[in-house]
Amino acid sequence: xxxxxxxxxxxxxxxxxxxxxxxxxxxxxxxxxxxxxxxxxxxxxxxxxxxxxxxxxxxxxxxxxxxxxxxxxxxxxxxxxxxxxxxxxxxxxxxxxxxxxxxxxxxxxxxxxxxxxxxxxxxxxxxxxxxxxxxxxxxxxxxxxxxxxxxxxxxxxxxxxxxxxxxxxxxxxxxxxxxxxxxxxxxxxxxxxxxxxxxxxxxxxxxxxxxxxxxxxxxxxxxxxxxx
Numbered sequence: 440x441x442x443x444x445x446x447x448x449x450x451x452x453x454x455x456x457x458x459x460x461x462x463x464x465x466x467x468x469x470x471x472x473x474x475x476x477x478x479x480x481x482x483x484x485x486x487x488x489x490x491x492x493x494x495x496x497x498x499x500x501x502x503x504x505x506x507x508x509x510x511x512x513x514x515x516x517x518x519x520x521x522x523x524x525x526x527x528x529x530x531x532x533x534x535x536x537x538x539x540x541x542x543x544x545x546x547x548x549x550x551x552x553x554x555x556x557x558x559x560x561x562x563x564x565x566x567x568x569x570x571x572x573x574x575x576x577x578x579x580x581x582x583x584x585x586x587x588x589x590x591x592x593x594x595x596x597x598x599x600x601x602x603x604x605x606x607x608x609x610x611x612x613x614x615x616x617x618x619x620x621x622x623x624x625x626x627x628x629x630x631x632x633x634x635x636x637x638x639x640x641x642x643x644x645x646x647x648x649x650x651x652x653x654x655x656x657x658x659x660x661x662x663x664x665x666x667x
Contacts (some may be wrong), residue, residue, distance in 0.1 A: 448554055449521075449527055449529045449554060450473075450475065450529030450530070450557045450558055450665070450666040451529065451532065451549060451554055451556050452469075452475065452529070452530070452531045452532065452553065452556075452560065452662065452665065452666075453531075453532045453536070453556060453558070453559040453560065454466060454533050454559055454562065454626070455532060455559060455560065455561045455562065455629055455632060455633070456562030456563075456564065456628075456647060457564060457569065457621065457625040458573075458621055458625070459572060459573040460562040460569070460647045461562065461570055461647055461654065462533055462562055462652065463477075463533065464651060465651075465654060465658055466533055467530050469531055469658070469659075470531070472659065473528075473662060473666070474527060474528070474529070474661040475530060475531050476526050476528070476530050477522070477530070477531045478517070478520060478532055478533065478535075479535075479588065480513065480533075480535045481534065483504075483513070483516050483520055484498055484508060484558075486520075486623070487516045487519070487520075489521050491611070492519055494512055494515035494516045494519060495516065497512050497515075498513075498516065500513050510541055511544075512545055513535065513541075514541075514544050514548055517535070517545075517548065518548055518551075518585075522546075529557075529666065532545075533597055537628060537629075537632075538628070538632070539632060539635050541563060542632060542635050542636070556636070556641045557630070557641065557663065557665040557666050558641050558642075558643050558661065558665035558666075559636035559639075559642050560643045560644075560645060560658065560661060561633060561642065561643070561644045561645070562643050562647035563645065563646055563647055563648075564647050564648055565623075565648055568599060568627040569622060570615050570618045570619050572590075573613050573618045574613055574618050575589050575590070575614040576610070577605055577607050577608065577609045578607065578609075578638060579599040579602060579604050579606075580604060580607055580608045581599060581602045581604030581606065582599065582601050582602040582604065584600065584601040585604070591647045592665070605634070641665075642662045645657045
């Protein structure tokens with residue numbers, strides 16, 4: 440032994456994908472298997488406000504005034520969160536960055552601690568299939584059990600398998616036209632990020648239209664290679 444020590448820089452992964460692509464489900468599995476912490480913008484803001492941090496107070500003031508929280512405040516909140524002990528093993532960013540300006544600010548933030556993006560992983564989806572997948576969802580009004588017009592019907596039509604209730608509901612934002620509009624907006628907003636991370640040499644793409652376990656196997660291989 441020469442007395443020297445080596446330190447491992449925490450991994451930073453970014454998940455890119457439209458609503459309904461399964462990023463949340465896959466992120467939870469990555470947390471379990473790789474010891475990473477998922478950080479979503481919404482959760483970060485709520486936690487900072489609840490904890491009363493300086494950045495949280497600034498965010499609260501903006502939100503109470505009906506405004507949009509600035510990139511500077513979000514970056515400040517993220518800086519505080521990345522310094523927490525539980526993030527030492529690495530993080531998964533979900534929902535941030537959303538623009539190239541935010542991506543550049545994130546790069547600068549990470550550089551402060553000698554970190555960088557290990558991989559920006561794009562969940563590739565078929566838009567038409569995504570519309571069918573999301574717009575077909577409905578739940579039991581009694582217990583919340585989930586069903587789907589094509590993939591999971593109750594064993595007895597009109598009766599919940601779990602609690603026997605006969606009333607069901609659909610989310611208003613799961614309508615086909617709403618889903619299509621959200622997908623269109625996602626592609627328009629995210630296209631620059633795809634190019635940004637591709638140019639940086641950290642973009643990875645995975646097929647997000649298969650089975651959950653198949654997608655995770657592909658994702659795991661991608662993550663393992665990125666953080667090796």
